[in-house]
Amino acid sequence: MTVSSPRPGTSTPSAPSPTIDLDALRGEITGRVIGPNDDDYESARQVMFGGIDRHPAVVVRVATVDDIRRVIELARETGLELAIRSGGHSARGDSTTEGGIELDLHDMTAIDIDPRAKTAWAEAGNTALAVTQAVTERGLAIGFGDTGSVGIGGITLGGGVGYLGRKHGLTIDSLLAADIVTADGELRRADADTNPDLFWALRGGGGNFGVVTRFQYRLADLPGIVGGMLVLPATAETVERFIALSDEAPEELGTIANVMPCPPMPFVDEAWHGKLVIFGLLCWAGDAASGAKALQPFRDLAKVGGLDAPIADLVHPGAFTEMYPPEDPDYHPLAVSLTGFLDRVDRTTAETIMTRLESLDAPMRAVQLRVLGGAIARVPDDATAYAHRASKIMVNVAAFYEGEQDRPQKMAWVRELLGAILQSDRGAYVNFLGDEGEARIRAAYPGATYDRLAEIKRRYDPENLFRLNQNIAPA
Ligand SMILES: Cc1cc2nc3c(=O)[nH]c(=O)nc-3n(C[C@H](O)[C@H](O)[C@H](O)COP(=O)(O)OP(=O)(O)OC[C@H]3O[C@@H](n4cnc5c(N)ncnc54)[C@H](O)[C@@H]3O)c2cc1C
Known part of the structure; x- marks a missing residue:
């Protein structure tokens, strides 16, 4: 599931900053210094989300702590904007910069x-x-x-x-x-x-x-998990039940419910392609027998949705790494999203989610629900800078857009949907925030x-x- 709210990128290439002597810098850096004239500059400046098209004066693929020190010093000397990049998935595109210095940790992988x-x-x-x-x-x-x-x-x-x-x-x-x-x-x-x-x-x-x-x-x-993808018909009742089951389940179970149009996956009957489904991701962190027992009520939700069996059931015993299926490195979606927390998903909330999802005709639109609690909630709010320990359910609403002219409409739909389901919890998880201004940063870091x-x-x-x-x- 992709969740993003990227700032529109700039598309005019800027000249290399006259304040950085790239050759001199190469002599000082153990890692790789990539400038606009280098063959891999285009791939080096690419981030995960589409629509972010910035041109750093230099990308420094640091290899050592001394490299990092030198890049920080360079940013201070030149006054240029400094972007820090690990995996490049920032929704705001914060790991790249227009005309500044990108410090890329890509090669520090010990x-x-x-x-x-x-x-x-x-x-x-x-x-x-x-x-x-x-x-x-x-x-x-x-x-x-x-x-x-x-x-x-x-x-x-x-x-x-x-x-x-x-x-x-x-x-x-x-x-x-x-x-x-x-x-x-x-x-x-x-x-x-x-x-x-x-x-x-x-x-x-x-x-x-x-x-x-x-x-x-x-x-x-x-040692192993029971996990994978479970695709179920989405109705207000199945959505409500899925969340209730996730909440009642032992803490070994982690779930993500993506309520969205069914992607055209080869193992799903074509009749379901584009129809609203719960694209469930489930992970039982325990032995196979107890996992099968804990997961059965989710499989049974197919009947609640009027089917004999789930639309697709790829849940199986395996290694935890299997929760991370292969990804296409050339996937750079244009997406808008907003994040929040819910106190509960009752029937009314589930009905609103369904109605709003049905109201938009976009190939990719989704409400993602994650039940929290358990060990997350056992840590006091002030023990770390993540202060939402009591928040019950994380919600992300997302839609893909097609070009800048389409973006405001999709963003308005996302905003209205989230506004329609939010309850008392007005916090936000910082890692799913886009470019949303000071009030939302305060929502991530209350009081x-x-x-x-x-x-x-x-x-x-x-x-x-x-x-x-x-x-x-x-x-
Ligand atoms: C497809 C997708 C799925 C996601 N799923 C989840 C999820 O399930 N759970 C979840 O919690 N989050 C999730 N996220 C959000 C994700 O955690 C944030 O976007 C995160 O910031 C991405 O980290 P990154 O290193 O890839 O990004 P980058 O863009 O490289 O970094 C983001 C920012 O983090 C800071 N940063 C990164 N590395 C360092 C460093 N070494 N030192 C100092 N600052 C640093 C910088 O400010 C940087 O701008 C998801 C995001 C995407 C796009």
């Missing part, structure tokens, strides 16, 4: 696992899939999100909501330490004992505080959370060098 201690250090250029593959080989796991190509940099610093959340918490709840180069060029350790204020801020506060070079995670035992982040920002980045993000202004 992973060092301590199987006895059940911990791993992973450099910040890794993807969720790469880390998951490495630890799964040892029967261990760390929960990221629903997409393998997402960078561990962005997802970890924002929180990390995924299949293992109810059992093991957010990604940040398994974060033990991080190494970070701050605006003054210092490499610092942040953990429970060393710079604990910074460690607090890094767990949800995004890229505001410096360049994280590597993360240390606690790993959970996970005291924002104030504390601003104070920590003042200490570590008083000049707001790291500002291409959901920005916290230094206090």
Whole structure:
């Protein structure tokens, strides 16, 4: 499921900045310096979402901590905008810049696992899939999100909501330490004992505080899962029941319900293509027998929807890595989306979701629902910079658009749908925010959370060098 609200990109190429001598920089950097005249410049500046078309003066594929220091210094010397990139999935396109400096962690991918201690250090250029593959080989796991190509940099610093959340918490709840180069060029350790204020801020506060070079995670035992895709007919009743079942299920079960038109997948009867379905993604983090039992009520929802069996049932025992199916690297969708939290999905909410989805004739439109709770909710609100521990259900509303002229209409539809279903919880998850302004950043960091982040920002980045993000202004 793609969720994005990209800023419209600029399309006029800018000349290389006269203030950067690329040849001199090449002599100073161990990694790769990519300028507008290099063959791989076009691919290096490409980010995940379509519609973001920016031209950095230089992309520096850093290889070492010293490279990172040098790039930070260069940004200070030149005054150019600095973008930090891990997996390149930012909905705002914050990991690239028009005319500025892009610090790309792509090549920093070392992973060092301590199987006895059940911990791993992973450099910040890794993807969720790469880390998951490495630890799964040892029967261990760390929960990221629903997409393998997402960078561990962005997802970890924002929180990390995924299949293992109810059992093991957010990604940040398994974060033990991080190494970070701050605006003054210092490499610092942040953990429970060393710079604990910074460690607090890094767990949800995004890229505001410096360049994280590597993360240390606690790993959970996970020899296997029962998981995959379950496609069910979408009716108000099946949607309501799916969420109720997800909420009642043991914490081993993580689900995502995408209510959307059925994509034309080869294993789905053509009669269903384009019809509204629950495109369910389920992951049972436990043994196969108890998984089969826990998942049966979801399979039975087919009957509630008037069918004998699910439209497609690809749920099976396997490795956790299978929750990250192969992705097309050339997939760059044009999408708008908004995020929020719901207290409940009752019949009225489910009916509104169905009616609104039926009201738009776009090939890709979706309401994504994720039941939270469990281990996520057992962490106090003020223990990390992710302050939505009590939020029950995450909702993302998304639509694809076709060109800039179509974007406002799709955005209006998304906005109206979300507005029609929101209840008392007005928070937002920072990693699903688009370019939505200060009030929404405050919704992600309510009250005291924002104030504390601003104070920590003042200490570590008083000049707001790291500002291409959901920005916290230094206090
Ligand atoms: C298809 C898709 C699926 C998603 N699914 C989920 C999901 O299931 N759960 C979830 O929680 N989120 C999900 N997200 C949201 C995702 O977590 C955020 O978009 C995240 O910021 C992407 O991280 P990235 O490293 O790929 O992005 P980038 O664009 O590379 O980075 C985003 C921002 O993070 C900061 N940043 C990244 N790395 C560093 C670093 N090492 N040091 C300092 N700052 C850094 C920078 O500010 C940067 O602009 C999804 C996004 C997409 C596009």
